[in-house]
Amino acid sequence: MQDLSEEVRAVAVDEALTAARSQALRLEQLAIFSVRRELLVALYVAVATLIGGVGLLIKANLDRIGPVALLTGIFVASALCYAIALRASAARRERSLGEEYVLLLGALLFSTAVGYTEVQFHVFGASWSRHLLLLFVWHLGAAYYFRSWLVLSVALTAFAVWIGVEVRFGTVVDPLYPRFGAGPRSLLCALVFYLGSRYHLTEHAGPASGFRDAYLQFAANFGFWGALALGGDASTRWIGALILLGLAATVGRFGLRERRQSFLLYAVGYSTIGLVWLEALLVRDLLRASALGLFTVVGAVVVLLNLRARLKESGA
Structure with a gap:
Protein backbone atom coordinates (compact mmCIF):
# COMPACT_ATOMS: atom_id res chain seq x y z
CA MET A 1 0.00 0.00 0.00
CA GLN A 2 1.39 3.42 -0.99
CA ASP A 3 1.99 5.78 1.95
CA LEU A 4 1.61 9.50 1.19
CA SER A 5 2.19 10.69 4.76
CA GLU A 6 5.41 12.55 3.96
CA GLU A 7 3.80 14.32 1.00
CA VAL A 8 0.86 15.42 3.15
CA ARG A 9 3.22 16.81 5.80
CA ALA A 10 5.18 18.71 3.16
CA VAL A 11 2.10 20.60 1.97
CA ALA A 12 2.24 24.18 3.25
CA VAL A 13 -1.03 25.19 4.88
CA ASP A 14 -2.10 28.11 6.99
CA GLU A 15 -3.28 27.82 10.59
CA ALA A 16 -6.91 27.47 9.57
CA LEU A 17 -6.15 24.28 7.62
CA THR A 18 -3.92 22.60 10.23
CA ALA A 19 -6.78 20.49 11.59
CA ALA A 20 -7.66 19.37 8.08
CA ARG A 21 -4.10 18.26 7.44
CA SER A 22 -4.03 16.33 10.72
CA GLN A 23 -7.21 14.53 9.69
CA ALA A 24 -5.70 13.73 6.30
CA LEU A 25 -2.62 12.27 8.01
CA ARG A 26 -4.78 10.07 10.25
CA LEU A 27 -6.66 8.74 7.23
CA GLU A 28 -3.43 8.14 5.32
CA GLN A 29 -1.83 6.21 8.19
CA LEU A 30 -4.61 3.68 8.66
CA ALA A 31 -3.14 0.52 10.15
CA ILE A 32 -3.33 -2.74 8.23
CA PHE A 33 -4.86 -5.43 10.40
CA SER A 34 -5.34 -9.16 10.00
CA VAL A 35 -8.74 -10.84 9.70
CA ARG A 36 -7.27 -14.35 9.81
CA ARG A 37 -8.93 -15.27 13.10
CA GLU A 38 -12.31 -14.04 11.88
CA LEU A 39 -11.83 -15.99 8.66
CA LEU A 40 -10.94 -19.14 10.57
CA VAL A 41 -14.09 -18.85 12.66
CA ALA A 42 -16.22 -18.17 9.58
CA LEU A 43 -14.79 -21.20 7.74
CA TYR A 44 -15.26 -23.44 10.78
CA VAL A 45 -18.88 -22.31 11.13
CA ALA A 46 -19.39 -22.93 7.41
CA VAL A 47 -18.03 -26.49 7.69
CA ALA A 48 -20.12 -27.19 10.80
CA THR A 49 -23.21 -25.85 9.05
CA LEU A 50 -22.60 -28.07 6.03
CA ILE A 51 -22.20 -31.14 8.22
CA GLY A 52 -25.41 -30.23 10.05
CA GLY A 53 -27.11 -29.88 6.69
CA VAL A 54 -25.93 -33.35 5.71
CA GLY A 55 -27.48 -34.74 8.87
CA LEU A 56 -30.80 -33.05 8.10
CA LEU A 57 -30.59 -34.34 4.53
CA ILE A 58 -30.20 -37.90 5.77
CA LYS A 59 -33.12 -37.53 8.16
CA ALA A 60 -35.47 -35.92 5.66
CA ASN A 61 -34.71 -37.98 2.54
CA LEU A 62 -33.76 -41.42 3.78
CA ASP A 63 -37.03 -43.10 2.81
CA ARG A 64 -37.17 -41.45 -0.60
CA ILE A 65 -33.55 -41.76 -1.66
CA GLY A 66 -32.56 -44.96 0.08
CA PRO A 67 -29.51 -45.62 2.24
CA VAL A 68 -27.26 -46.90 -0.56
CA ALA A 69 -27.78 -43.91 -2.86
CA LEU A 70 -27.46 -41.50 0.06
CA LEU A 71 -24.22 -43.08 1.28
CA THR A 72 -22.83 -43.10 -2.24
CA GLY A 73 -23.48 -39.38 -2.54
CA ILE A 74 -21.75 -38.63 0.77
CA PHE A 75 -18.75 -40.79 -0.08
CA VAL A 76 -18.44 -39.12 -3.49
CA ALA A 77 -18.59 -35.65 -1.90
CA SER A 78 -15.93 -36.69 0.59
CA ALA A 79 -13.74 -38.08 -2.22
CA LEU A 80 -14.02 -34.78 -4.10
CA CYS A 81 -12.79 -32.90 -1.03
CA TYR A 82 -9.83 -35.26 -0.70
CA ALA A 83 -9.15 -34.89 -4.43
CA ILE A 84 -8.74 -31.13 -4.03
CA ALA A 85 -6.13 -31.72 -1.33
CA LEU A 86 -4.41 -34.36 -3.49
CA ARG A 87 -4.24 -31.92 -6.39
CA ALA A 88 -2.46 -29.38 -4.19
CA SER A 89 -0.03 -32.08 -3.03
CA ALA A 90 0.63 -33.19 -6.61
CA ALA A 91 1.43 -29.58 -7.55
CA ARG A 92 3.88 -29.45 -4.58
CA ARG A 93 2.32 -26.34 -3.13
CA GLU A 94 0.85 -25.41 0.22
CA ARG A 95 -2.90 -25.64 0.51
CA SER A 96 -4.75 -22.38 0.90
CA LEU A 97 -6.85 -21.72 3.99
CA GLY A 98 -10.00 -22.54 2.04
CA GLU A 99 -8.53 -25.81 0.74
CA GLU A 100 -7.54 -26.75 4.29
CA TYR A 101 -11.13 -26.45 5.44
CA VAL A 102 -12.36 -28.32 2.36
CA LEU A 103 -10.09 -31.17 3.50
CA LEU A 104 -11.63 -30.93 6.97
CA LEU A 105 -15.07 -31.10 5.36
CA GLY A 106 -14.03 -34.23 3.48
CA ALA A 107 -12.87 -35.88 6.71
CA LEU A 108 -16.12 -35.05 8.50
CA LEU A 109 -18.20 -36.27 5.56
CA PHE A 110 -16.24 -39.53 5.58
CA SER A 111 -16.92 -39.92 9.31
CA THR A 112 -20.60 -39.26 8.73
CA ALA A 113 -20.79 -41.86 5.98
CA VAL A 114 -18.92 -44.53 7.96
CA GLY A 115 -21.00 -43.89 11.08
CA TYR A 116 -24.26 -44.07 9.14
CA THR A 117 -23.08 -47.26 7.40
CA GLU A 118 -22.59 -48.90 10.78
CA VAL A 119 -25.98 -47.70 12.04
CA GLN A 120 -27.78 -48.84 8.90
CA PHE A 121 -26.03 -52.12 8.05
CA HIS A 122 -24.40 -53.17 11.37
CA VAL A 123 -21.12 -54.09 9.69
CA PHE A 124 -19.31 -54.84 12.96
CA GLY A 125 -22.30 -56.32 14.74
CA ALA A 126 -21.95 -56.35 18.52
CA SER A 127 -18.52 -54.75 18.17
CA TRP A 128 -20.06 -51.66 16.57
CA SER A 129 -17.61 -49.32 18.32
CA ARG A 130 -14.78 -50.68 16.19
CA HIS A 131 -15.83 -48.36 13.38
CA LEU A 132 -14.55 -45.51 15.57
CA LEU A 133 -11.14 -47.17 15.69
CA LEU A 134 -11.28 -47.49 11.90
CA LEU A 135 -12.04 -43.78 11.62
CA PHE A 136 -9.15 -42.96 13.95
CA VAL A 137 -6.68 -44.94 11.81
CA TRP A 138 -8.02 -43.42 8.58
CA HIS A 139 -7.93 -39.84 9.80
CA LEU A 140 -4.56 -40.25 11.47
CA GLY A 141 -3.06 -41.54 8.23
CA ALA A 142 -4.70 -38.73 6.26
CA ALA A 143 -3.50 -36.12 8.76
CA TYR A 144 0.13 -37.17 8.40
CA TYR A 145 -0.12 -37.62 4.65
CA PHE A 146 -1.62 -34.18 4.09
CA ARG A 147 0.18 -32.67 7.11
CA SER A 148 -3.09 -31.22 8.39
CA TRP A 149 -3.57 -30.52 12.09
CA LEU A 150 -7.31 -30.02 11.47
CA VAL A 151 -7.67 -33.60 10.27
CA LEU A 152 -5.48 -34.69 13.18
CA SER A 153 -8.01 -33.13 15.55
CA VAL A 154 -10.74 -35.25 13.92
CA ALA A 155 -8.57 -38.36 14.39
CA LEU A 156 -7.94 -37.62 18.07
CA THR A 157 -11.65 -37.02 18.63
CA ALA A 158 -12.47 -40.39 17.06
CA PHE A 159 -9.90 -42.08 19.31
CA ALA A 160 -11.32 -40.43 22.42
CA VAL A 161 -14.87 -41.46 21.52
CA TRP A 162 -13.68 -45.02 20.89
CA ILE A 163 -11.99 -45.13 24.30
CA GLY A 164 -15.21 -43.82 25.82
CA VAL A 165 -17.47 -46.54 24.38
CA GLU A 166 -15.17 -49.53 23.82
CA VAL A 167 -15.92 -52.42 26.20
CA ARG A 168 -13.23 -54.96 25.38
CA PHE A 169 -9.46 -54.48 25.27
CA GLY A 170 -8.48 -58.11 25.73
CA THR A 171 -8.87 -60.92 28.22
CA VAL A 172 -6.33 -59.47 30.64
CA VAL A 173 -8.14 -56.23 31.41
CA ASP A 174 -11.72 -57.19 30.51
CA PRO A 175 -12.75 -57.86 34.13
CA LEU A 176 -11.39 -54.48 35.24
CA TYR A 177 -12.36 -52.25 32.34
CA PRO A 178 -16.12 -51.97 33.03
CA ARG A 179 -15.22 -50.30 36.36
CA PHE A 180 -13.18 -47.66 34.57
CA GLY A 181 -15.40 -44.60 34.53
CA ALA A 182 -15.09 -41.37 32.60
CA GLY A 183 -12.20 -40.16 34.75
CA PRO A 184 -9.69 -42.96 34.08
CA ARG A 185 -10.67 -43.13 30.41
CA SER A 186 -10.13 -39.40 29.97
CA LEU A 187 -6.77 -39.64 31.71
CA LEU A 188 -5.81 -42.53 29.43
CA CYS A 189 -6.63 -40.37 26.40
CA ALA A 190 -4.60 -37.52 27.87
CA LEU A 191 -1.60 -39.83 28.33
CA VAL A 192 -1.81 -41.09 24.73
CA PHE A 193 -2.12 -37.55 23.38
CA TYR A 194 0.82 -36.37 25.47
CA LEU A 195 2.96 -39.20 24.10
CA GLY A 196 1.94 -38.08 20.62
CA SER A 197 3.21 -34.59 21.40
CA ARG A 198 6.51 -36.04 22.60
CA TYR A 199 6.95 -37.75 19.25
CA HIS A 200 7.02 -34.37 17.55
CA LEU A 201 9.89 -33.22 19.74
CA THR A 202 12.23 -35.63 17.98
CA GLU A 203 14.00 -34.97 14.72
CA HIS A 204 12.68 -38.02 12.89
CA ALA A 205 9.09 -36.80 13.34
CA GLY A 206 9.62 -34.19 10.63
CA PRO A 207 8.14 -30.70 10.37
CA ALA A 208 4.41 -31.13 10.93
CA SER A 209 3.02 -27.67 11.52
CA GLY A 210 0.62 -27.53 14.44
CA PHE A 211 0.72 -31.24 15.27
CA ARG A 212 2.50 -30.90 18.61
CA ASP A 213 0.16 -28.11 19.61
CA ALA A 214 -2.91 -30.16 18.65
CA TYR A 215 -1.71 -33.13 20.74
CA LEU A 216 -0.96 -30.87 23.70
CA GLN A 217 -4.31 -29.09 23.51
CA PHE A 218 -6.16 -32.42 23.55
CA ALA A 219 -3.91 -33.79 26.30
CA ALA A 220 -4.48 -30.78 28.56
CA ASN A 221 -8.25 -30.75 28.13
CA PHE A 222 -8.75 -34.50 28.55
CA GLY A 223 -6.44 -34.51 31.54
CA PHE A 224 -8.47 -31.84 33.29
CA TRP A 225 -11.75 -33.50 32.31
CA GLY A 226 -10.53 -36.75 33.81
CA ALA A 227 -9.47 -35.07 37.04
CA LEU A 228 -12.84 -33.30 37.33
CA ALA A 229 -14.66 -36.58 36.67
CA LEU A 230 -12.70 -38.27 39.46
CA GLY A 231 -13.49 -35.34 41.74
CA GLY A 232 -17.20 -35.84 41.14
CA ASP A 233 -17.09 -39.34 42.67
CA ALA A 234 -17.01 -39.51 46.46
CA SER A 235 -14.63 -42.49 46.44
CA THR A 236 -12.04 -40.74 44.25
CA ARG A 237 -12.68 -37.11 45.23
CA TRP A 238 -9.31 -36.41 46.79
CA ILE A 239 -7.41 -38.31 44.12
CA GLY A 240 -9.10 -36.14 41.52
CA ALA A 241 -8.25 -32.99 43.50
CA LEU A 242 -4.56 -33.94 43.70
CA ILE A 243 -4.42 -34.78 39.98
CA LEU A 244 -6.18 -31.51 39.17
CA LEU A 245 -3.70 -29.44 41.21
CA GLY A 246 -0.75 -31.28 39.69
CA LEU A 247 -2.06 -30.74 36.17
CA ALA A 248 -2.77 -27.08 36.88
CA ALA A 249 0.80 -26.52 38.07
CA THR A 250 2.30 -28.43 35.12
CA VAL A 251 0.11 -26.84 32.45
CA GLY A 252 0.53 -23.36 33.97
CA ARG A 253 4.31 -23.72 34.02
CA PHE A 254 4.23 -24.89 30.41
CA GLY A 255 2.08 -21.93 29.42
CA LEU A 256 4.53 -19.49 30.98
CA ARG A 257 7.55 -21.17 29.46
CA GLU A 258 6.05 -21.43 25.95
CA ARG A 259 4.17 -18.12 26.25
CA ARG A 260 0.80 -19.76 25.58
CA GLN A 261 -2.18 -17.94 27.05
CA SER A 262 -4.56 -20.80 26.26
CA PHE A 263 -2.71 -23.16 28.60
CA LEU A 264 -2.71 -20.56 31.34
CA LEU A 265 -6.46 -20.28 30.88
CA TYR A 266 -6.81 -24.08 31.13
CA ALA A 267 -4.74 -24.21 34.31
CA VAL A 268 -6.60 -21.42 36.09
CA GLY A 269 -10.06 -22.16 34.70
CA TYR A 270 -10.22 -25.90 35.33
CA SER A 271 -8.62 -25.65 38.76
CA THR A 272 -11.14 -22.97 39.70
CA ILE A 273 -14.03 -25.21 38.61
CA GLY A 274 -12.63 -28.08 40.66
CA LEU A 275 -12.04 -25.92 43.71
CA VAL A 276 -15.53 -24.40 43.62
CA TRP A 277 -17.03 -27.88 43.25
CA LEU A 287 -24.68 -18.80 51.76
CA ARG A 288 -21.17 -19.58 52.94
CA ALA A 289 -20.51 -21.85 49.97
CA SER A 290 -21.69 -19.14 47.56
CA ALA A 291 -19.52 -16.49 49.21
CA LEU A 292 -16.51 -18.80 49.19
CA GLY A 293 -17.12 -19.67 45.55
CA LEU A 294 -17.34 -16.00 44.60
CA PHE A 295 -14.10 -15.29 46.43
CA THR A 296 -12.44 -18.20 44.60
CA VAL A 297 -13.57 -16.95 41.19
CA VAL A 298 -12.37 -13.42 41.91
CA GLY A 299 -9.03 -14.78 43.08
CA ALA A 300 -8.75 -16.88 39.90
CA VAL A 301 -9.34 -13.78 37.75
CA VAL A 302 -6.63 -11.91 39.64
CA VAL A 303 -4.20 -14.81 39.22
CA LEU A 304 -4.96 -15.04 35.50
CA LEU A 305 -4.41 -11.31 35.01
CA ASN A 306 -1.09 -11.52 36.85
CA LEU A 307 0.01 -14.45 34.69
CA ARG A 308 -0.88 -12.55 31.53
CA ALA A 309 1.11 -9.58 32.80
CA ARG A 310 4.11 -11.87 33.36
CA LEU A 311 3.79 -13.09 29.78
CA LYS A 312 3.84 -9.55 28.46
CA GLU A 313 6.86 -8.65 30.61
CA SER A 314 8.78 -11.71 29.46
CA GLY A 315 8.06 -10.83 25.84
CA ALA A 316 9.10 -7.20 26.16
Missing part, protein backbone atom coordinates in the same frame (compact mmCIF):
# COMPACT_ATOMS: atom_id res chain seq x y z
CA LEU A 278 -15.00 -29.17 46.22
CA GLU A 279 -16.06 -26.17 48.31
CA ALA A 280 -19.71 -26.84 47.48
CA LEU A 281 -19.33 -30.44 48.65
CA LEU A 282 -17.50 -29.62 51.88
CA VAL A 283 -19.40 -26.48 52.95
CA ARG A 284 -23.00 -27.39 53.59
CA ASP A 285 -24.28 -23.88 54.22
CA LEU A 286 -25.49 -22.42 50.90
